[in-house]
Amino acid sequence: MDTSNETRVLQWLERALAQPAPTRRAWLQAQVPSESLRRRVERLLDAESSLGDFLERPAAKAAADGLPQPGERIGPFQLDDRIDSGGMGVVYRAHRADGAYAQQVAIKLIRPPRLGSDPTLQAQLAARFENERALLARLAHPNIARILDGGTTEAGMPWLAMDYVAEGVVLTEYCDRQALDVAARLRLFCKVCDAVQEAHRHLIVHRDLKPENILVGADGEPRLLDFGIALMRGDDGEYPDWVCAQQEPVDEAATALGAMTPAYASPEQLRRQPTTTRSDVYSLGVILYQLLAGMRPYALAGLDRTEAERTVFHTRPRPLRQALDTASLDAAERRRRAARLGQDLEHIVAKAMHRDTGQRYGSAQELGDDLRRHLAGRPVHAHPDSARYRVGKFVGRHRMGSAFAAVALLAVAGTTGMAAWQARKAAGAASDMRQVNAFLMEVLSASDPYESGHELTLSQALDMAATRIDAHFPDRADLSAEVRFGIGYSMLSRFRLEQAAPQIERALRDSERLYGRDDPRTLRVVEGLAGLRHAQGRIADAEAAYLDGIARSERAQLQRDPVYLYLVSNLGLLYMSQDRYEDAGVMLDRALALWQSAHRREGADADHANLLSNLAQVAHARGQLARSEALYGQAQAQFERLHPQGSPDLAVVLGNRGMLAEDRDDLTGALALYRQSLDVRERVFAGDHPSTVVGLANVARLLVATGDSTRAVTMAERGAAMADRVFSGPHPRHPSTHATLAEARFATGDAAGAAEALRHAQALATRLESPPPSLMSYLERIGTRICAQPVATASDCPPLAASAPR
The missing domain is CATH 3.30.200.20 (Phosphorylase Kinase; domain 1)
Incomplete structure (x- = not known):
């Protein structure tokens, strides 16, 4: 036969x-x-x-x-x-x-x-x-x-x-119904690329990728469907015997048109040639074109095979912006998309849809990675390389002022404190500014990708700058102290604690020697050191540093200086992290009064929004749910106005609103807020970060609560692995994330895996100087659940009492 x-x-x-x-x-x-x-x-x-x-x-x-x-x-x-x-x-x-x-x-x-x-x-x-x-x-x-x-x-x-994809909607329809902007469409599409890459990793070529085979569920997650015509290759590139009949021979009678959708088919499929993973990449390119331009690149409806093949091989799709002009969109949506369709996206789509398979992206992962580079403002591989392009991208990602020197300054220092100090001193410090700018230009020059062979990240640029401070400012300890603190504070904000500590500690010694213990410039470093100690888990040292800074400020009558507001407000945050909500409320109310006194005639800023967010969290902890919701609403509105593209502070507000929804038994609403918060965190923090760890753990915990334990384990494992990489010292979030992994594993019936994760969480908790009561309650609650099962053994039940931290 x-x-x-x-x-x-x-x-x-x-x-x-x-x-x-x-x-x-x-x-x-x-x-x-x-x-x-x-x-x-x-x-x-x-x-x-x-x-x-x-x-x-x-x-x-x-x-x-x-x-x-x-x-x-x-x-x-x-x-x-x-x-x-x-x-x-x-x-x-x-x-x-x-x-x-x-x-x-x-x-x-x-x-x-x-x-x-x-x-x-x-x-x-x-x-x-x-x-x-x-x-x-x-x-x-x-x-x-x-x-x-x-x-x-x-x-x-x-x-x-x-x-079953609950309330599943075709990918393109979902994006249109939700009125997603270009960035949101790209982030959703990147997840589709991840799914296709997973299939390719298992040597499976889908061969019929199209929007109808990608449904987006009520949770906002895309799901790839319909592998009915997919092919699987063995490790040697050959098809297994049981699917040999599925491969299309290359002859006049054989055609792949019976096993794919022509509008999304690759050129090699139209020509009845063998398909590879790059055939799927082409189809992804067509879908991406449609998501961005509002229409397909080719009009193939009603064409026979020969006409369809001729159209694809002998015409070029219109550029995205030109196609957008004729798409069936309202004028406002057309303008909104056009503003975000730059040359990078044109090049990415063109590379994905290249007729020559060798010129396409090598994998779905490469396509997704290039899109993520575009979203992060980094050079994309699809764009023709040039020094001007890469330097423009580097500077553009860190644009903080109009002059190139000012941009470079803030790109490397990464802190507004230094810029503010420079602005206050600008009238009499032109020479100082030139010295600082010369230093920063030296660092940027050394980080030129055409000198180093690759583009340095901001963290690498900071490391380089830190090693050159003493050599560049041998006779200007005042300038070196300012630069050192700016670099150290930027490292702290990126949770690079080991690199931040020597810079901030040295900056404090130099500032006290140069300016005295109660000078505002010294107190600014004291506030930074207190934040460093808090991040290191040295709670007692952090509280002592905040109280010392407050006492020094009051002694020097600096209550109207911004540094005093930060000292008071951040001490409130420290108390919140320890579940000391009464003490936190006192400090935060005091900080809000300070802000209102100093900004009576000015509009709300990020400091005010953060204070509202923190007060909302305190109100939540006190059981004042209505007040908490109102304060969160105000804070979120202010952050969205200040940072339309999202910010770390907005992510925190969304996550905290999720916790509030949980306490109101609105699990669906809570999960949606946690997902939204995680999306912002992953967009703002490229790579590992404690904030992303929190987001992953929150989503995993709610997936358990809503019955999706399998996906909960996936999220929890990602969070636990990231926590292991991020937290080099004791931190409450570290054991908490492993406890969430234990909870997720237990929900799938994996009692042994749950017990293992809980034992690890308990061991991490013993390292904490002052473990928050909420953490210990969480660990005990999960441990009780594991040990309550009828078949529990001694190995399944971590010795909670013996592991309890001091």
């Missing part, structure tokens, strides 16, 4: 069945070049027609033909309703009905034996369905619909149960 020919017949039959019945023969005439192949498909279409109004028959008659009906059982699941159907498959929404646990799924089956007169083709169809089931079983990714179960019905139809 010629299995490859039978497969081609099956593919063309499925494609023909998707056409309107009156035009099927004309469509086949235009599409299929082989007369023998066409006649075989036409005979099957005749058999199909003889079945009459199969789909329109009453339920009882349809059931007699073998199509399951809502209410019937398949395996442990009961069918609820049919949600999709195609030429060969049908999909139902179903729920678990065996009482094991609550679960909603999507059940996919091949249609009943309308091909009963041709057992060979029926066997081929079943093999193709088994292909999809085998492929999905290999994949485990939060953005790929998982296979949950599978089998064969009593009537002999293969079925599989997959994740």
Whole structure:
């Protein structure tokens, strides 16, 4: 038996069945070049027609033909309703009905034996369905619909149960309904790239990527579906025996058009050439073009195969901005997108859709990484390289003023404190400014990618600057102290504590020697040192430094200086971190009064928004939920006005509002807020950061609470691994994140894994100088749950009392 020919017949039959019945023969005439192949498909279409109004028959008659009906059982699941159907498959929404646990799924089956007169083709169809089931079983990714179960019905139809994407919406429709801006569309698309890369990592080529196969659920997460025509290659690049019949031979009769969607198909698919992972990259490029421009790059509707191939190979898509001009969008949306469609995105889309496979991105991951570089303001690999382009990107990411020297200053120092000091002293310090700028220009010159071979990150530039301070300012200890503090404070804000400590400690010694203990410049460094001690987990030292700074400020009558406000406010934050909410409330109320006294005639700023956010957290802890919600609302509105693209402070507010929603038993709302907060954190902090650890743990915890324990484990493991990399010293967030991992594992039934994570969390907690009561309560609550299970053993139950920190 010629299995490859039978497969081609099956593919063309499925494609023909998707056409309107009156035009099927004309469509086949235009599409299929082989007369023998066409006649075989036409005979099957005749058999199909003889079945009459199969789909329109009453339920009882349809059931007699073998199509399951809502209410019937398949395996442990009961069918609820049919949600999709195609030429060969049908999909139902179903729920678990065996009482094991609550679960909603999507059940996919091949249609009943309308091909009963041709057992060979029926066997081929079943093999193709088994292909999809085998492929999905290999994949485990939060953005790929998982296979949950599978089998064969009593009537002999293969079925599989997959994740049901609740309220799933096609990717393009979701972006339009939510009125997502360009950046949000790109962030969502990057997750699609991650899903495709996961398939490629398992040697699976999807071959039919299109918006309809990417659904976005109510949780805002995309899910990649429909691997029905995917192919799997072995480690040697060859197809396994059980899918050999799926590969398209390169001859006149064979064509991949029966196994893909032409509008999104790669040029090699249109030419019936072998497909690779770069074929999927091309399809991703088409989807990206449509997401950004509001229309597809080519108009292929109604074209036959030859015309479609000629269009793709002999015309070029219009640039994104030109296509946007004719897209079906309102004027406001067109202007909003046009403002964000620069040359980088043009180059990225062009590289993804290049007709030459060798000129495309090598993988979906490379495409996603370039998009993330664009979002972060970094040079993208798709853009033609030049010194001007890379330097422009470097400066553009850190633009803080109009003059290049001022931009460079803030790009390296990364702190407004230095700029403010320079501004106050500008009238009599022109020479000082020139010296500082010369130093910073020296650092920028050394970080030129055409000198070093690659572009230095801001952290690397800071490290370089720190090593050159003494050599550049041998006779100006005052300037070196200011520069050193600016660099140290920037390192602290990026949680690079080991690098920040020597800079801030040295800056304090120099400032006290140069200016005295009570000078504002010295007190500014005292406030920075207190923040460093807090981040290091040295709570007693941090509190002593804040109180010392406050006492010095009052002795020097500096209550109206901004440094006094920061000392008082940040001491309130320290108390909050220790669950000392009464003390925190006193300090924060005092700080708010200071701000109002100094800014009576000015509008709200970030300091005011932060104070409102912190007071909201205190109100929440005191049970004043309505006041807390009102204060959070004010703070969020101010942050969104100050930073429309998001900020770390906005992420904190969103996360805290999620906690408030939790306490009001609004778990759905809480999860949405936590996801929104995590999205901002990951966008603001490129790479590992404690703030991102918090975001991951919050989402994982709520996924457990809402019953999605499998994804909770994935998020919790990411958070725990990041916490291990970030926290080099004791910190309450470190054991807390591992406790969340224990909770997530326990929810999946992994008692041993949960106990292991909890033991690790307990060990980390013993290192804390003053563990917050809320942390210890969390650890005890999870430990009690693990040990309460009937089959718990001594190894499953960490010795809580013995591990309790001092």
